[in-house]
Amino acid sequence: MESWLRDSGVVGLDDLKLADFPATGRGLGSLRHFKEGERILTVPSGILWTVEHAYADSIIGPVLQSMQRALSVDDTLAIYILFVRSRESGYNGLRRHVEALPTSYSSSIFFTDDELEACAGSSLYTITKQLKQQIQDDYRTLVEGLFAEHLDIFPLGKFTIEDYKWALCTVWSRAMDFAQPDGKSIRLLAPFADMLNHSPDVKQCHAYDASSGDLYILAGKDYEPGDQVFINYGSIPNNRLLRLYGFVVPNNPNDNYDLVLMTQPGAPFFEQKRKLWVSAGLDSVSTISLSLNDPLPKSVLRYLRVQRADESDLAIITLQQIDATDKIISISNEVEVLQALIESFRELLHNFGTQIEKLDEQLAEGIYPPGTNAWSAAHVSLGEQRVLRLARQRAEDLLAALEGRNRVDSGFSAPVRCANCAKVAVELMLCGRCKAVRYCGRTCQVAHYKEHKALCQATAPKSGSVKK
Structure with a gap:
């Protein structure tokens, strides 16, 4: 040659x-x-x-x-x-x-x-x-x-x-x-x-x-x-x-996990949301790389804020002409996004055949001899699980900070949630009769009334009191 x-x-x-x-x-x-x-x-x-x-x-x-x-x-x-x-x-x-x-x-x-x-x-x-x-x-x-x-x-x-x-x-x-x-x-x-x-x-x-x-x-x-x-x-x-x-680099600093985000065309407000995604450089199907250096990229939050936006969130975007992809739309939307992410990361990690701690033990004990195919595959699993754990921790930290901020802003000792849909928001309307529960809007109040009716009647202030 x-x-x-x-x-x-x-x-x-x-x-x-x-x-x-x-x-x-x-x-x-x-x-x-x-x-x-x-x-x-x-x-x-x-x-x-x-x-x-x-x-x-x-x-x-x-x-x-x-x-x-x-x-x-x-x-x-x-x-x-x-x-x-x-x-x-x-x-x-x-x-x-x-x-x-x-x-x-x-x-x-x-x-x-x-x-x-x-x-x-x-x-x-x-x-x-x-x-x-x-x-x-x-x-x-x-x-x-x-x-x-x-x-x-x-x-x-x-x-x-x-x-x-x-x-x-x-x-x-x-x-x-x-x-x-x-x-x-x-x-x-x-x-x-x-x-x-x-x-x-x-x-x-x-x-x-x-x-x-x-x-x-x-x-x-x-x-x-x-x-x-x-x-x-x-x-x-x-x-x-x-x-x-055909090879791996142990403890590769470039390890990543490609997260696929997808929304079906039949979803509510799909066309309106698709335009928002496109304006943010995304699409209805977007693959975003999570890495050790950036386990939860901003583009993931941008996508999900739009995906999880309800009619009132979309109205806020239109009314305030804000860039919904770059900032929090509403507390309830952001909480829903972060909770969905945490649950998704937990499920992805649960689906790994061997958890990271066990893999570390197996590699240390030589169950997968260095250089073998299984040894290489194990290092891939380690890298992806490390990235996903960092991503989950980042989402949990953001959620904790958000709920802490909500407690301070609202003056309540726990996150303020809608009694019907459990969404968190800074401003929730009180039930006008009993003043004991809160709702994010009239729709939730009406939907929850059958369940709330008995409690409302029992705790509502009595009318017709005698003046001193």
Whole structure:
């Protein structure tokens, strides 16, 4: 492979070597001193794997172009890789790159059910289950709509579902993405450069030159001879690292949980609420990332304030022309939002197959040996549960502060709630007869009257008292 890389114009081969490292496995090592920012490697455009290169191939190109609306970028690249691997002649350089690729991957779609159980309840668990089914469906579509129509190009014995999964993981784990000046993005695989492993401790140091089409690797920090050379994939949580790249970073500071917020179109005042969401940069279905640094983003509260708004809350927004997404609409609305969040977080945490304390014990006792699939899955579960616990605590703190403020504002020793709907509000109307209960409005008072009638008559002040 090295001679082909030299002949292809790759610059920097004499300063790097393939080596096995204890923690990361196969990677690239430095043969000399590098200063941070110094160019380490240049991979020319001609040997990059891109969709455009696949389209330019004289054999497979026309077929792929005819299907470009039906094929994703990942599918196109995966099929191109399998095509090159299947050829018995020609494509000598590209085949050498394919031969140097790993024969198997450890991303979560290859986990057994038992291994995946270590992160039961996590988003990775759900996504992996869905992804496995999606891959089967996509493969069936490819066989029926593409492979079977061109068996001379796609011999089914070399394009099995296992081959397809392997090629997809090759793309997911080794491709690089770059934004271009025209606003479009490009996804590519770069021979030799794809052997660089990830480290969060180096600066992002890979760059794409849109004018030449070449890929550059710079030193993300100072290196000495013998050091492993890294690139930085970005701030990626463990659930995504394991799904796409097949590894995790213990105690990953970038761990997150993607919270999906959804409102059905049939909900009351949906169109009015949808406009409010759009004005806040959201939509009726919004996925918001909770993180260790920001476990309860403002956008979650913005969404739910609108979702939980009743007719009177919406009237307040219209009357006062306030930005309902940025501030409390009413005490009752905010309490309902926070109570719903707390309950949701409790339910999400309850659904994890193994709670965080037990997982910590199991990892410490070696029940999940380091580096195994189950060990990686357990670390994903730990990270997501930590984020959700922080989010729940944040919501509980906000609710406690709100109810404390309400007690001070109202002069009552406990939160003032509507006797009918239990909403909390600073201003509630007293029952005019008994003066013993409060309501948030006339509607609640009427709705509660049958239940309240007996108490009201018993406690109401007696009329007709004799004046002294």
